[in-house]
Amino acid sequence: MADGNITINTSRRFFLLAAGSGLVLAGCVTPADTTDGAPAIAAELAKPAAPVVDMNNFVAISPDGTIRIMAKNPEIGQGIKTMLPMLIAEELDADWSKVVIEQGDADQKRYGQQIAGGSFATPQHWIPQRQVGRAARQMLLAAAAARLAVPVSELTTEPSMVVHAATNKKIPYGDLVADAAKLTPPDPATLTMKDPKDYRIIGKSMRNWDSPKIVRGEPIFGIDVKVDGMKYAHFVKCPVFGGKIVSANTAEIKALPGITDSFVVKQVGTSLMGLLDGVAVVGDDWWTVKEAAKKLKIQWDEGAAADHSTASFDSQASALAKAKPQAFLGPQGKAPTEASWAASEAAVNGAAKKVEASYAYPFLVHAPLEPQNCTAHAKADGTVEIWAPTQLPGQGIGLVAEALGVTADKITCHMIRCGGGFGRRLANDYMVEAAAISKQAGVPVKLLWTREQDTQHNPYRPGGYHNFRAGLDAQGNLVALTNHFVTFGANGRALGNATSPPTEFPSGFIANTTYGQSLVPGNMPTGPLRAPVSNAVCFAYQSFIDEVAIAAGKDPLQFRIDLLNAPAAAVSGEKGPMNAKRMVDILNVVRDRSGWATRASLPKGTGMGVAFYFSHQGYFAQVAKVKVEQNGSWRVQKVWSVGDVGSTIINPINAHNQVQGSIVDGISEMHQKITFDKGRTVQSNFQDMPLLRMDYAPQIDSHFHISSNSPTGLGEPALPPVLPAVANAIFAATGKRIRVLPAVQSDLRWT
Amino acid sequence: MTTYTLNVNGKTQTVDVDGAMPLLWVLRDKLDLKGTKFGCGIAMCGACTVHLDGEVARACVTPVSSVGAKRVTTIEAIGETKTGQAVQKAWLDVDVMQCGYCQAGQVMAATALINKNPKPNDKDIDMAMQGNACRCGTYVRIREAIKTAAGVDTKDTREV
Numbered sequence: 001m002a003d004g005n006i007t008i009n010t011s012r013r014f015f016l017l018a019a020g021s022g023l024v025l026a027g028c029v030t031p032a033d034t035t036d037g038a039p040a041i042a043a044e045l046a047k048p049a050a051p052v053v054d055m056n057n058f059v060a061i062s063p064d065g066t067i068r069i070m071a072k073n074p075e076i077g078q079g080i081k082t083m084l085p086m087l088i089a090e091e092l093d094a095d096w097s098k099v100v101i102e103q104g105d106a107d108q109k110r111y112g113q114q115i116a117g118g119s120f121a122t123p124q125h126w127i128p129q130r131q132v133g134r135a136a137r138q139m140l141l142a143a144a145a146a147r148l149a150v151p152v153s154e155l156t157t158e159p160s161m162v163v164h165a166a167t168n169k170k171i172p173y174g175d176l177v178a179d180a181a182k183l184t185p186p187d188p189a190t191l192t193m194k195d196p197k198d199y200r201i202i203g204k205s206m207r208n209w210d211s212p213k214i215v216r217g218e219p220i221f222g223i224d225v226k227v228d229g230m231k232y233a234h235f236v237k238c239p240v241f242g243g244k245i246v247s248a249n250t251a252e253i254k255a256l257p258g259i260t261d262s263f264v265v266k267q268v269g270t271s272l273m274g275l276l277d278g279v280a281v282v283g284d285d286w287w288t289v290k291e292a293a294k295k296l297k298i299q300w301d302e303g304a305a306a307d308h309s310t311a312s313f314d315s316q317a318s319a320l321a322k323a324k325p326q327a328f329l330g331p332q333g334k335a336p337t338e339a340s341w342a343a344s345e346a347a348v349n350g351a352a353k354k355v356e357a358s359y360a361y362p363f364l365v366h367a368p369l370e371p372q373n374c375t376a377h378a379k380a381d382g383t384v385e386i387w388a389p390t391q392l393p394g395q396g397i398g399l400v401a402e403a404l405g406v407t408a409d410k411i412t413c414h415m416i417r418c419g420g421g422f423g424r425r426l427a428n429d430y431m432v433e434a435a436a437i438s439k440q441a442g443v444p445v446k447l448l449w450t451r452e453q454d455t456q457h458n459p460y461r462p463g464g465y466h467n468f469r470a471g472l473d474a475q476g477n478l479v480a481l482t483n484h485f486v487t488f489g490a491n492g493r494a495l496g497n498a499t500s501p502p503t504e505f506p507s508g509f510i511a512n513t514t515y516g517q518s519l520v521p522g523n524m525p526t527g528p529l530r531a532p533v534s535n536a537v538c539f540a541y542q543s544f545i546d547e548v549a550i551a552a553g554k555d556p557l558q559f560r561i562d563l564l565n566a567p568a569a570a571v572s573g574e575k576g577p578m579n580a581k582r583m584v585d586i587l588n589v590v591r592d593r594s595g596w597a598t599r600a601s602l603p604k605g606t607g608m609g610v611a612f613y614f615s616h617q618g619y620f621a622q623v624a625k626v627k628v629e630q631n632g633s634w635r636v637q638k639v640w641s642v643g644d645v646g647s648t649i650i651n652p653i654n655a656h657n658q659v660q661g662s663i664v665d666g667i668s669e670m671h672q673k674i675t676f677d678k679g680r681t682v683q684s685n686f687q688d689m690p691l692l693r694m695d696y697a698p699q700i701d702s703h704f705h706i707s708s709n710s711p712t713g714l715g716e717p718a719l720p721p722v723l724p725a726v727a728n729a730i731f732a733a734t735g736k737r738i739r740v741l742p743a744v745q746s747d748l749r750w751t
Numbered sequence: 752m753t754t755y756t757l758n759v760n761g762k763t764q765t766v767d768v769d770g771a772m773p774l775l776w777v778l779r780d781k782l783d784l785k786g787t788k789f790g791c792g793i794a795m796c797g798a799c800t801v802h803l804d805g806e807v808a809r810a811c812v813t814p815v816s817s818v819g820a821k822r823v824t825t826i827e828a829i830g831e832t833k834t835g836q837a838v839q840k841a842w843l844d845v846d847v848m849q850c851g852y853c854q855a856g857q858v859m860a861a862t863a864l865i866n867k868n869p870k871p872n873d874k875d876i877d878m879a880m881q882g883n884a885c886r887c888g889t890y891v892r893i894r895e896a897i898k899t900a901a902g903v904d905t906k907d908t909r910e911v
Contacts, residue, residue, distance in 0.1 A: 654846070
């Protein structure tokens with residue numbers, strides 16, 4: 001690939017295996033998980049399956065034995081650049097010390113779907129990427145069989161070596177590759193995969209491929225890209241979402257020292273995460289253009305969103321919560337009726353004991369530490385070259401094609417390592433901005449946003465309000481539960497990711513559940529934040545279930561197990577895709593690991609709480625231990641996490657890192673908010689959008705419970721339960737319930 | 752525009768810039784040393800951490816005019832010091848990284864800590880590293896890597 005000055009060119013001569021191969025990548029096993037409401041991801045998944053992709057797109061071997069493996073997906077810190085090549089290398093029986101990993105460009109024809117999102121990559125690639133490696137090994141075996149004049153059945157492999165045991169002959173892969181590359185690749189259906197007990201790479205901890213470069217400060221991130229003749233760009237958009245430009249003093253700005261250009265860029269399309277109106281300032285270094293932009297005088301037509309405010313949203317939501325829901329939530333074609341709502345409400349009203357509580361959580365910003373940036377060159381010949389830290393390059397290429405009026409085949413996109421993603425870079429607004437600015441300026445540009453821009457122009461995690469009512473019978477059994485979910489939307493539809501699953505637990509597990517929904521009108525840019533929907537909804541439901549357990553006088557952990565174990569004979573709501581037994585199993589494990597039984601002996605001010613969640617096909621149960629000081633300040637001391645993501649933890653050192661990071665991220669979210677006033681985002685930088693720091697990061701016991709299921713992903717599912725586990729622990733410590741986030745709004749002082 | 756002569760990683764460098772330009776942008780855009788990262792611009796995240804005469808400094812709020820004759824050390828050269836090398840090795844052994852964007856700043860802060868306090872305890876680590884945010888949440892491993900580099904017991908001794 002050619003990615004500015006950050007390419008590391010290898011002079012080795014590689015033979016590409018299996019040219020003209022009929023090997024199907026079959027990379028698009030559509031995951032069954034439907035908890036992710038991200039429209040961008042959904043649109044990507046809905047695309048037709050990738051065309052036939054030859055194995056030579058992934059594996060190349062040089063005569064000196066070096067094995068180059070292409071990493072196909074965007075790397076955002078989830079470790080995919082290391083993990084997918086491990087799958088290939090395992091079945092190839094490669095010597096890992098001889099493997100070099102190279103990042104592939106955006107090219108879905110070559111690589112199939114390319115996305116960092118939804119924790120899809122593991123289930124999607126578990127079989128196809130191993131087949132790629134296995135097929136290459138098969139060809140090396142065939143080449144060795146021909147050379148030694150023995151049947152393939154007499155040959156085996158050791159790392160990077162074909163072995164004929166009978167004669168004790170060993171041939172390195174590098175010696176065979178020239179012959180092997182001429183052979184016809186086998187049909188993947190005929191391949192026998194390794195017995196997992198023979199794995200030499202899968203299940204071993206393999207360090208992140210780029211780590212050595214990172215500790216040496218090598219320029220490997222999007223922000224580090226530099227291309228010949230490049231200028232630096234800053235782009236100022238309307239502080240109100242979707243505002244239009246009336247006029248700007250670009251001539252004055254252009255005359256400033258160090259500034260080479262300044263101009264108005266006009267909106268293309270209708271998406272708030274596409275190209276919007278703004279003013280570009282272009283110059284010789286980024287600080288100078290950013291400073292020059294402070295002298296901009298722009299007149300905006302702020303438009304209809306200028307009246308959006310969080311105060312107004314909150315009061316509208318509270319009025320809606322008092323009325324009947326506008327709609328009832330059910331799986332497609334199975335939406336409950338108003339009669340069902342009335343029946344569930346009647347069951348609550350007639351119950352021996354009622355529990356009612358309202359929960360709310362705010363909008364959130366992704367805030368990856370590397371601010372949005374992109375380098376683009378719209379060339380005179382009509383082609384466009386882009387260097388982008390992006391989670392979804394195909395969507396960005398589409399935006400650029402539309403905005404620049406070129407076809408997608410004229411656009412080359414190099415995927416550059418992202419300094420964090422968290423879902424932010426599934427939107428590619430910064431990519432289309434860079435391309436549009438380059439075209440208008442006539443030079444390659446590196447666009448970089450400030451942290452303030454990053455905070456104020458973002459597809460936010462939507463806020464939401466849950467109004468629960470539950471009924472318990474005389475024995476403390478949960479017999480009915482309703483939730484009036486108030487969210488944001490327009491024209492009867494919730495905004496992207498502003499949803500609550502219709503099959504949320506305990507739907508399908510107790511006699512009466514009906515969930516309703518009402519919409520506060522609004523049109524803010526919203527999008528998927530790591531564990532989208534789940535990161536919000538889990539807090540509300542798993543906290544309220546805790547309240548119900550306490551009201552029933554039961555152990556909150558055992559109460560959950562009992563609900564999962566013994567679903568009511570007749571239920572009104574639909575069950576979700578969660579396998580209850582898998583969840584019960586890990587709840588039992590986390591009970592043991594955390595010493596849950598000893599919690600009664602904790603001093604006042606210290607408490608333990610539990611929560612579980614199924615999302616992205618992963619099962620997680622977590623116990624948090626929190627100490628609350630008498631002045632109300634609190635710190636999570638430890639979190640015990642048990643996850644079931646199937647039969648195999650492919651790269652354990654990274655898998656645990658993802659869990660540890662998810663837990664810190666989840667606690668961090670309990671302190672954060674984004675609010676709006678006069679249509680503008682109020683928060684701007686880390687002084688009012690705090691990130692958890694070293695001293696507040698807890699000890700973490702991360703454990704995987706191995707089950708017989710096919711492996712699933714880990715970027716997201718460990719995050720959702722930590723918020724309610726912590727909130728439930730705070731209740732156990734103080735008797736005070738956090739029902740509104742950020743947690744700072746709750747008075748947790750005790751005496 | 753003013754001409755400034757800087758000592759960066761042991762080399763004398765001359766730049767002709769506005770004196771208000773932060774050292775971060777002199778390093779990144781003028782001297783092509785991109786290991787030092789931009790995260791917030793207001794000294795709140797620590798991604799831009801460098802050493803000035805061995806002391807931790809946030810390059811994003813350090814005007815180039817204030818640097819003077821102080822020795823500037825960046826991530827690109829920290830491996831030339833014994834402590835820096837030990838910290839880098841520990842970072843790899845523990846495999847601290849997720850996205851890696853903050854880690855240059857973390858390595859610089861950790862190296863300065865160990866240079867001053869060769870056997871830091873958990874409280875020392877909390878104090879010294881508070882200014883360096885990791886959005887991926889790798890704090891558990893940063894703590895472990897600092898102790899590994901310092902050759903002290905890696906057990907987390909904070910109250911549980």
